[in-house]
Amino acid sequence: MSNYKELSPSLRTIMTPGPVEVDPRVLRALSFPILGQFDPEFTSLMNETMAMLRELYMTDNEWCYPVDGTSRSGIEAVLVSLIQPGDKVLVPIYGRFGHLLVEISERCGAEVVFFETEWGTVFDPEEVIKAIHAHQPSLVAMVHGETSTGQMQPLAEIGKACRELDILLVVDAVATIGGTPVETDAWYLDAVMGGTQKCLSVPSGMAPLTYNSRVEKKLMSRKTVERGLRDATSARAEGRTIASNYFDLSQLQDYWSSARLNHHTEATSMLYGLHEGLRILLQEGLDARFQRHRINERALVAGIQGMGLKLYGDMSSKLPVVTCIEIPDGIDGESVRSMLLNDFSIEIASSFGPLKGTIWRIGTMGFSCQRKNVLHVLGALEAVLLRHRHTLPAGEAVQAALDVYAGKEGVLC
Amino acid sequence: MSNYKELSPSLRTIMTPGPVEVDPRVLRALSFPILGQFDPEFTSLMNETMAMLRELYMTDNEWCYPVDGTSRSGIEAVLVSLIQPGDKVLVPIYGRFGHLLVEISERCGAEVVFFETEWGTVFDPEEVIKAIHAHQPSLVAMVHGETSTGQMQPLAEIGKACRELDILLVVDAVATIGGTPVETDAWYLDAVMGGTQKCLSVPSGMAPLTYNSRVEKKLMSRKTVERGLRDATSARAEGRTIASNYFDLSQLQDYWSSARLNHHTEATSMLYGLHEGLRILLQEGLDARFQRHRINERALVAGIQGMGLKLYGDMSSKLPVVTCIEIPDGIDGESVRSMLLNDFSIEIASSFGPLKGTIWRIGTMGFSCQRKNVLHVLGALEAVLLRHRHTLPAGEAVQAALDVYAGKEGVLC
Numbered sequence: 001m002s003n004y005k006e007l008s009p010s011l012r013t014i015m016t017p018g019p020v021e022v023d024p025r026v027l028r029a030l031s032f033p034i035l036g037q038f039d040p041e042f043t044s045l046m047n048e049t050m051a052m053l054r055e056l057y058m059t060d061n062e063w064c065y066p067v068d069g070t071s072r073s074g075i076e077a078v079l080v081s082l083i084q085p086g087d088k089v090l091v092p093i094y095g096r097f098g099h100l101l102v103e104i105s106e107r108c109g110a111e112v113v114f115f116e117t118e119w120g121t122v123f124d125p126e127e128v129i130k131a132i133h134a135h136q137p138s139l140v141a142m143v144h145g146e147t148s149t150g151q152m153q154p155l156a157e158i159g160k161a162c163r164e165l166d167i168l169l170v171v172d173a174v175a176t177i178g179g180t181p182v183e184t185d186a187w188y189l190d191a192v193m194g195g196t197q198k199c200l201s202v203p204s205g206m207a208p209l210t211y212n213s214r215v216e217k218k219l220m221s222r223k224t225v226e227r228g229l230r231d232a233t234s235a236r237a238e239g240r241t242i243a244s245n246y247f248d249l250s251q252l253q254d255y256w257s258s259a260r261l262n263h264h265t266e267a268t269s270m271l272y273g274l275h276e277g278l279r280i281l282l283q284e285g286l287d288a289r290f291q292r293h294r295i296n297e298r299a300l301v302a303g304i305q306g307m308g309l310k311l312y313g314d315m316s317s318k319l320p321v322v323t324c325i326e327i328p329d330g331i332d333g334e335s336v337r338s339m340l341l342n343d344f345s346i347e348i349a350s351s352f353g354p355l356k357g358t359i360w361r362i363g364t365m366g367f368s369c370q371r372k373n374v375l376h377v378l379g380a381l382e383a384v385l386l387r388h389r390h391t392l393p394a395g396e397a398v399q400a401a402l403d404v405y406a407g408k409e410g411v412l413c
Numbered sequence: 414m415s416n417y418k419e420l421s422p423s424l425r426t427i428m429t430p431g432p433v434e435v436d437p438r439v440l441r442a443l444s445f446p447i448l449g450q451f452d453p454e455f456t457s458l459m460n461e462t463m464a465m466l467r468e469l470y471m472t473d474n475e476w477c478y479p480v481d482g483t484s485r486s487g488i489e490a491v492l493v494s495l496i497q498p499g500d501k502v503l504v505p506i507y508g509r510f511g512h513l514l515v516e517i518s519e520r521c522g523a524e525v526v527f528f529e530t531e532w533g534t535v536f537d538p539e540e541v542i543k544a545i546h547a548h549q550p551s552l553v554a555m556v557h558g559e560t561s562t563g564q565m566q567p568l569a570e571i572g573k574a575c576r577e578l579d580i581l582l583v584v585d586a587v588a589t590i591g592g593t594p595v596e597t598d599a600w601y602l603d604a605v606m607g608g609t610q611k612c613l614s615v616p617s618g619m620a621p622l623t624y625n626s627r628v629e630k631k632l633m634s635r636k637t638v639e640r641g642l643r644d645a646t647s648a649r650a651e652g653r654t655i656a657s658n659y660f661d662l663s664q665l666q667d668y669w670s671s672a673r674l675n676h677h678t679e680a681t682s683m684l685y686g687l688h689e690g691l692r693i694l695l696q697e698g699l700d701a702r703f704q705r706h707r708i709n710e711r712a713l714v715a716g717i718q719g720m721g722l723k724l725y726g727d728m729s730s731k732l733p734v735v736t737c738i739e740i741p742d743g744i745d746g747e748s749v750r751s752m753l754l755n756d757f758s759i760e761i762a763s764s765f766g767p768l769k770g771t772i773w774r775i776g777t778m779g780f781s782c783q784r785k786n787v788l789h790v791l792g793a794l795e796a797v798l799l800r801h802r803h804t805l806p807a808g809e810a811v812q813a814a815l816d817v818y819a820g821k822e823g824v825l826c
Contacts, residue, residue: 004464004465004688007445007458007685009445009447009685010448014449016449019449019450022446027443027444027445027682030682031444032420032421033425033434034427035422035423036427036432041423042422048417051417069482073677076658076659097641099639100640100641102640104659106654107655197681203680204677204678204680204681205680205681205683226512226513227513227516228511228512229765229766241519242520243522245485246485247659262765264483265610265617267617267618268432268617269616269683270680270682270683275420276420279419282417341452352641353642
C-alpha cells in the first residue's frame with residue numbers, strides 16, 4: 001500500500017516570469033479522456049493547433065507546431081536541425097538566455113561568435129548588424145524577451161539585415177509569445193521558438209515553434225527518414241544528418257504533415273491544453289491581449305514606484321511582461337520571497353548569475369496578468385517590506401495602481 | 414473571434430500498444446492548479462515521484478526521474494549522455510524499436526554494430542553474449558519489449574555478462590514498465606528508459622528513467638555546468654561535453670538533486686499525472702498489477718484463438734502486454750480497423766515496416782487492461798470480421814475469454 005498522500009496543491013498567486021497560473025479552461029482541457037495519436041479526431045486537433053499557431057506567430061508559414069518538451073526543447077530542436085558542425089553562429093547576449101543559445105549552439109558543434117552588452121540593456125540594432133557584416137555567420141540566434149533582466153530586443157532591423165545577407169535569424173520568443181507582438185513575417189524572422197508556460201498560460205511541457213521555407217530548405221537537405229520506417233525511396237541526407245532524432249525537425253515535420261509518418265507519440269493532454277490555450281487567446285484577440293498585458297504592467301510599475309522601490313534596467317527597452325525591481329539595501333530578498341509565499345501564497349522570482357540576490361522579478365503573464373493579482377502582489381509586498389522594517393509610504397502602492405486602472409494617468413483602461 | 418470548436422473528444426476504448434486510456438484519477442490530477450517549479454510543495458512532489466519510481470524500477474538507484482518529453486526523449490537522453498563520438502555500441506535488433514536504438518546511437522556519433530534476428534522472435538541470450546565478447550563494445554543497447562512484433566527479450570543473462578565485462582547495458586523498457594517485471598538491479602541493467610503512455614496509463618509526454626552509479630560516473634566525467642549559471646568552481650567536462658543541453662543527464666541530475674540547479678521548467682501538470690499514476694500503481698501493488706496484465710492477456714489470446722485467428726510470433730517469448738494477430742487472407746486490415754473505430758469507438762493498431770498490413774496489434778496495458786475492454790474488443794472484432802464476410806465460429810471468442818476469467822482453463826482469476 002502506498003504511503004504517498006493524495007495530490008492537493010495549494011492555490012498560489014504566481015507572479016513569476018513563468019511558469020504562471022494556468023487558465024481554468026486549460027486545466028479542464030487537460031482532464032479530458034485521451035484519443036489515440038492517429039485517431040482522425042486527434043489529427044484534426046493537431047491541424048487546428050497549427051492553424052491557431054499561425055495567427056499567434058503572425059505568419060503565413062506552413063510549419064507551426066509544438067515540440068514535445070519544455071521551452072528549451074524547441075530552441076534546441078531548431079538549433080540542432082540547422083547547425084552543422086563547423087557552422088559559424090553569431091549570438092548577441094544581453095542576459096542568461098543568450099548564454100543558453102551559445103551553450104546549445106556550441107553543443108551542436110558550431111563555431112560560436114558571441115558578444116555581450118551590459119545586463120539591463122539591449123543592443124542598438126546597428127551594433128548587431130555591424131557584427132553580422134563583420135563575422136558573416138550562417139546563422140544569428142537572439143533572445144526576444146530576456147526574463148533574466150526584464151529587457152526586450154527590437155528585432156525588425158536585424159531581421160531585415162539578415163534577410164538581405166541571406167543569413168538565418170532564429171529567435172527565442174519564449175517570454176514574449178502571447179503577451180506582446182512577435183511579428184514573425186514582418187520582422188523577417190526565419191524561425192521563432194515559443195513556450196507554453198508563460199504568456200500562453202498552459203503548463204510547461206510543449207514548445208510551439210514556427211519556421212519558414214528558408215529553414216525548411218535547409219532541413220530538407222539534411223533529411224533522413226528514420227531507420228525501421230525507411231524504404232528504398234526514402235530521403236537520405238545530402239548534407240550531414242541532424243545529430244538528434246528527437247529534435248529532427250525534418251522528421252517532426254513529416255509527423256505533422258498529412259503523411260503522418262510515425263515519430264514520437266504526441267503528448268495528447270498537453271496538446272489539448274495548448275489547443276485550448278490558443279482558443280482562449282484568439283477569443284480574447286491578440287490586440288486586446290497585448291493591451292491587457294500593457295495596462296497591468298503599467299499598474300504594477302506605478303505601484304512599485306509608488307512604494308518607493310527602484311526599477312532595474314533600461315525602461316526604454318523594458319520587457320512588458322516582466323518587471324525587475326532592485327532589492328533595497330539591507331533587505332534579504334529571499335526572506336521577502338519566502339514570506340510572500342508562506343503567508344500570502346504569492347510567488348515572485350529572484351534572478352540568475354550576476355543578478356542573483358540583487359533584483360526581484362515580477363511577471364505579468366497570461367492568466368496571471370490580471371488586476372486582482374497586481375493589486376494583491378503590491379499589497380502583500382508592501383506588508384512584507386514593512387515587516388522587514390523597510391521604510392515606505394504605506395498605502396501608496398495599491399492606490400497608484402488603482403489610479404492607473406481608473407485611467408488617472410492618461411492611460412485608457 | 415475564434416472559429417475553433419470547444420474540445421469534446423469522443424470516448425474511445427483504446428486497445429493499441431499505446432497510448433492507452435488514462436486512469437480517471439490521473440486525468441483529475443492533470444486538472445489541478447499548478448505550483449511554481451521551485452515551490453517547496455512542488456519539489457517535494459518531485460522527490461516523492463523519484464521514490465515511487467525506485468519501487469517501479471525495482472532498484473536501489475539514487476537516480477530515478479523523468480525527462481520532459483515523450484518516451485523516446487528518455488532513450489535519447491541516456492544514449493547522448495553516455496555515447497562519445499567513436500564509441501562502439503552494440504544493438505541486437507528484433508523489431509522496429511531496435512532500429513530506433515541504432516538510429517539514435519548513430520546520430521550520437523557511435524560506431525554501431527548491429528545484427529537482427531527474425532521479427533516475431535527474440536535472441537537466445539547466448540547469441541547476444543557471444544557477440545558482446547566478439548565486438549567488445551563500450552555499450553549494449555536493447556529493447557525489453559518490442560511493441561512492433563509483440564516479443565519480449567530475456568535480459569538477466571545478458572546483464573550479468575555485460576557487468577562481468579564492465580560494459581554498460583541500457584534498456585528500452587517503454588512497453589514493459591508497469592505491466593510486467595523490469596528488474597533493474599537483479600538483471601544488472603545500468604540504465605532503463607520507460608514511458609508514461611503505455612502500462613502506466615498516464616498521457617504521453619514524460620520519460621521516466623533510472624540509472625546506476627556506473628552510469629553516473631560516466632556522466633560526471635562529461636559534466637559541464639550550463640553557461641550563464643557556472644562560476645569558477647563549476648564542473649567542466651574532462652571528456653567531451655555531452656552533445657545536447659536538453660538531454661544532458663548530468664545537468665538534469667543537478668536539477669533533480671537537492672541543489673535544484675536551474676535547467677528547464679519542469680512540466681508541472683505532467684508531473685502531477687505521473688505522480689498520481691505511480692500512486693495508483695503502488696496502491697494496486699506491482700505483483701497484483703502484473704497478474705492483472707497476465708490474466709487479461711490470457712483471456713484475449715483465448716478469445717482470438719476461439720474465433721479461429723492465428724497469433725503472430727513465437728509464443729514462448731510473447732510480450733504479455735501486446736498480442737499480435739495475423740490478418741486473415743482476403744481481409745483488408747485497415748478496413749477492419751476503421752470499422753472498429755467508427756462503429757464501436759475501439760482502437761487497435763496495425764504495425765510497421767515488413768509487418769505493415771500483415772498483422773493487427775492489440776494492447777492490454779495499464780488502465781485499458783481490464784475485463785470489459787477485452788470482452789468488448791473480442792465481440793466487436795468478431796462482428797466486424799463477419800461484416801467483412803470472414804468465416805468464423807460466431808460467439809466463441811467472448812465465451813473463450815469468459816472461460817479464462819471463470820478459471821475454467823486452469824487459470825486462477
